[in-house]
Amino acid sequence: MAWRPRPSDRFYRAIVRTGLALRRLFRIRVIVTGQEHLPASAPQEATSGGRPRPVLPGRGAVVAITHFGYLDFAFAELLLWGHNKAQLRFLITQGAADHWFAGPAVSAAGHVVVGYETGAHAYDAAVRKLRDGEYVAILPEAGVSRSFRVRECKTGAVRMAAEAGVPIIPVSIWGAHRLMTRRLLTRHSWFSPLRAWRAPVRVHVAEPMRVGPEEDPVAATARLRQVLQAGIDAGIADFPLDPRPGAWWMPADRGGGAPSEEERQRLDEAEGPRRAGGRRR
Numbered sequence: 319m320a321w322r323p324r325p326s327d328r329f330y331r332a333i334v335r336t337g338l339a340l341r342r343l344f345r346i347r348v349i350v351t352g353q354e355h356l357p358a359s360a361p362q363e364a365t366s367g368g369r370p371r372p373v374l375p376g377r378g379a380v381v382a383i384t385h386f387g388y389l390d391f392a393f394a395e396l397l398l399w400g401h402n403k404a405q406l407r408f409l410i411t412q413g414a415a416d417h418w419f420a421g422p423a424v425s426a427a428g429h430v431v432v433g434y435e436t437g438a439h440a441y442d443a444a445v446r447k448l449r450d451g452e453y454v455a456i457l458p459e460a461g462v463s464r465s466f467r468v469r470e471c472k473t474g475a476v477r478m479a480a481e482a483g484v485p486i487i488p489v490s491i492w493g494a495h496r497l498m499t500r501r502l503l504t505r506h507s508w509f510s511p512l513r514a515w516r517a518p519v520r521v522h523v524a525e526p527m528r529v530g531p532e533e534d535p536v537a538a539t540a541r542l543r544q545v546l547q548a549g550i551d552a553g554i555a556d557f558p559l560d561p562r563p564g565a566w567w568m569p570a571d572r573g574g575g576a577p578s579e580e581e582r583q584r585l586d587e588a589e590g591p592r593r594a595g596g597r598r599r
Contacts, residue, residue: 345516373452473536486526
C-alpha cells in the first residue's frame with residue numbers, strides 16, 4: 319500500500335498561500351456577489367493568526383461549484399478561506415489520488431477519494447465529514463461543461479446534504495474558464511499568462527438550499543442546476559469584458575463560439591458515463 323500523509327492544516331495553508339500569490343502575480347480581479355449567503359461564523363469558530371476554522375458538529379455544508387474550467391475549484395477555495403478560514407474537502411477521483419505527484423497532496427489536504435469500482439465508501443466518508451462540521455465541496459456536473467452552461471448534475475450533492483442535515487451553498491464561477499479549460503473536442507488543458515494578466519473572474523454565491531430527507535433527489539438536483547445557472551447568468555450580465563462575436567469562451571446562445579447544448583450532449587454521450595459524489599450500493 320502506498321504511503322499517505324495525514325491531513326495537515328499547515329499543508330492546506332501552503333496551498334492557499336500559493337493560490338493567493340498567483341492571484342497577486344497575475345493581478346486577477348475577483349468580483350464576488352452574494353457573499354452575505356455564506357455561513358455566518360459562530361463565536362466559537364473565531365480564528366486568529368491565520369489558523370483554520372474550527373470544525374464543529376452541526377456547522378457543516380455542501381459547497382456545490384460550477385465546472386467550466388480547471389481552476390473553478392481554486393476560486394471557491396479562496397473564497398471560503400477568505401470568508402472564515404474554512405478548509406474545503408473536495409471529492410477527488412481515485413485516478414488523481416493514485417498519481418505520484420498529486421496523490422500525496424490529495425491525502426495531505428484531507429480530501430475524499432472516490433474509488434474506481436464504487437463511490438459508496440466516499441459517499442459515507444463525505445456524510446461523516448459533513449456531520450462532523452466540515453465543508454465538503456463537490457462539482458455536481460462531474461466534468462467540464464464545454465457549452466459553458468450548467469449541464470445535467472449528479473444527485474450526490476443533494477443526497478449528501480439531505481442525509482447529513484446540512485445546507486447546500488451554490489457557488490457559480492464565470493471567467494475562470496478563460497484561464498484554463500478544455501477546448502471544444504480536445505482534452506488538453508492550456509494556460510496563457512497573457513490572458514491571465516489582470517483577468518476578471520466573477521463569483522456568485524446563491525442563497526443556501528435546504529433539502530429535506532423526504533424530497534425527491536432528482537427534483538432537488540434540477541433545482542440546484544437552475545440556481546447554479548442563474549448565478550452564471552448574473553456573472554455574465556455584469557462581466558467587465560465585452561466579448562467579440564463568436565468568442566470561444568461565450569455560450570452559443572449568447573453569440574459565442576462554444577458548442578451548443580445539443581452539441582455538448584452529443585460529445586458527452588460519446589465519452590460515456592461520468593461520476594460525482596459517490597453512489598449507494
